[in-house]
Amino acid sequence: xxxxxxxxxxxxxxxxxxxxxxxxxxxxxxxxxxxxxxxxxxxxxxxxxxxxxxxxxxxxxxxxxxxxxxxxxxxxxxxxxxxxxxxxxxxxxxxxxxxxxxxxxxxxxxxxxxxxxxxxxxxxxxxxxxxxxxxxxxxxxxxxxxxxxxxxxxxxxxxxxxxxxxxxxxxxxxxxxxxxxxxxxxxxxxxxxxxxxxxxxxxxxxxxxxxxxxxxxxxxxxxxxxxxxxxxxxxxxxxxxxxxxxxxxxxxxxxxxxxxxxxxxxxxxxxxxxxxx
Ligand SMILES: [Mg+2]
Numbered sequence: 001x002x003x004x005x006x007x008x009x010x011x012x013x014x015x016x017x018x019x020x021x022x023x024x025x026x027x028x029x030x031x032x033x034x035x036x037x038x039x040x041x042x043x044x045x046x047x048x049x050x051x052x053x054x055x056x057x058x059x060x061x062x063x064x065x066x067x068x069x070x071x072x073x074x075x076x077x078x079x080x081x082x083x084x085x086x087x088x089x090x091x092x093x094x095x096x097x098x099x100x101x102x103x104x105x106x107x108x109x110x111x112x113x114x115x116x117x118x119x120x121x122x123x124x125x126x127x128x129x130x131x132x133x134x135x136x137x138x139x140x141x142x143x144x145x146x147x148x149x150x151x152x153x154x155x156x157x158x159x160x161x162x163x164x165x166x167x168x169x170x171x172x173x174x175x176x177x178x179x180x181x182x183x184x185x186x187x188x189x190x191x192x193x194x195x196x197x198x199x200x201x202x203x204x205x206x207x208x209x210x211x212x213x214x215x216x217x218x219x220x221x222x223x224x225x226x227x228x229x230x231x232x233x234x235x236x237x238x239x240x241x242x243x244x245x246x247x248x249x250x251x252x253x254x255x256x257x258x259x260x261x262x263x264x265x266x267x268x269x270x271x272x273x274x275x276x277x
Pocket of ligand 1: 008010
């Protein structure tokens with residue numbers, strides 16, 4: 001069976017204008033494709049070369065997008081040859097099979113979470129309400145599985161963030177800060193569990209993965225070979241693993257490099273030697 005290429009989207013494959021990190025002159029900037037439109041305006045981008053690489057991966061039927069986005073947020077992302085046979089949203093809470101949620105997986109996730117961690121309402125109660133704290137601007141629910149706050153980082157002292165993180169971890173939840181979004185996610189709700197399910201159903205015997213944040217770490221650990229960009233939460237934490245490569249580039253050019261490495265990993269299915277960060 002072919003490998004599964006499981007990749008996170010935001011700040012791994014697609015980038016907002018503020019996350020492009022383009023080095024060099026404007027005249028040398030790569031050609032970009034709009035990957036997401038929100039309220040009528042472009043929101044996320046990838047390079048045209050990255051788009052071509054994703055087209056190749058999709059053509060082979062091996063590419064599985066894996067995101068913490070909700071289903072609605074995921075459906076705004078325009079990638080070549082979508083809908084793919086398989087995709088994972090909601091941090092592993094939803095498996096999309098040919099674009100539609102898989103009911104069996106939804107039931108499995110609900111059963112697994114029921115006694116494994118504190119309920120959503122208990123975690124929500126730990127988060128300051130918008131208006132009560134200058135850092136917390138909005139609180140959103142994701143498929144009733146987890147919550148994420150839109151925050152003003154400048155107004156969130158490090159000790160308050162670590163106190164909230166500790167309180168959540170004590171209740172079996174994971175906290176991940178990505179740009180202006182603070183995610184509070186049940187620890188058993190993982191991208192790797194959903195990918196393991198897809199691998200079992202498709203008979204895939206090898207998983208190559210890419211991701212940039214703490215919420216991707218379980219997937220990178222689970223994979224046979226993995227890649228992360230030289231930016232983001234994992235990079236800032238200095239995360240290394242024996243089978244984890246780190247890109248030379250950062251920003252949207254790291255996204256292009258990740259696609260190139262994923263294509264190469266499928267073309268020549270040999271686990272690459274790890275590259276020191
Ligand atoms: Mg990401």
